[in-house]
Amino acid sequence: MDIEQIRSYCLNKKGVTEDFPFDEHTLVFKILGKMYALISLKKWEEGEAAINLKAKPEYALELRESYPSIRAGYHMNKKHWNTLYLNEGGLNPELIKSLIDHSYDMVVQGMTKKMQTNLKSL
Template sequence: MNIEQIRTYCLSKKSTTEDFPFDEDTLVFKVLGKMFALVSLKKWESGEAGINLKCDPDYAEELRAEYNSIRPGFHMSKKHWNTLYLNEGGLAPSLVKELIDHSYDMVVKGMPKKLRETL
């Protein structure tokens, strides 16, 4: 997947917004104000394409064991976030979408019930 495909897919999720809260190079996707995906645009330009996604800790370990291009979250909690290195190959677009969905769902699941009900 390229950056535009990732952006389009993330923005297709209900109540998702995008912004640059940290700097002009880190694109962040949020659901109701909570981060579920981060993309370093600078790394995409340098050929190190990747995306940080929230993940269930046990599932994160399974993914890291199965795929060399999925590693602990870069500059994130290593327990709850993975970085998918998309330029290294081996990750089908369907898997990337599935992991974006998982991240989105994890964030929504962690919200108070009242906030979840607004979705």
């Protein structure tokens, strides 16, 4: 998947916005203000395509053991975040989409009931 395909997939989810809260190079996708995916545009330009996604701690470890191109989240809480290095191979588009979905779902599950209700009404 290229960056535009990933961006489009992330933005097509309910309640998602994109922002640059840290710097002009770090694209962050949020659900009602809560981060669920990050992309370093600078690294993409340098040929190191990667995306940070949230995961359940056990699942995050399982993914790291199963795929060499998935490692502990770069500059993130290593327990809850993974970085997918897309140029290293081994990650098909269906898996990438599934991991984006998982990250989205994790963030939604962590929201208050009120936030979840607001999200459903969008």
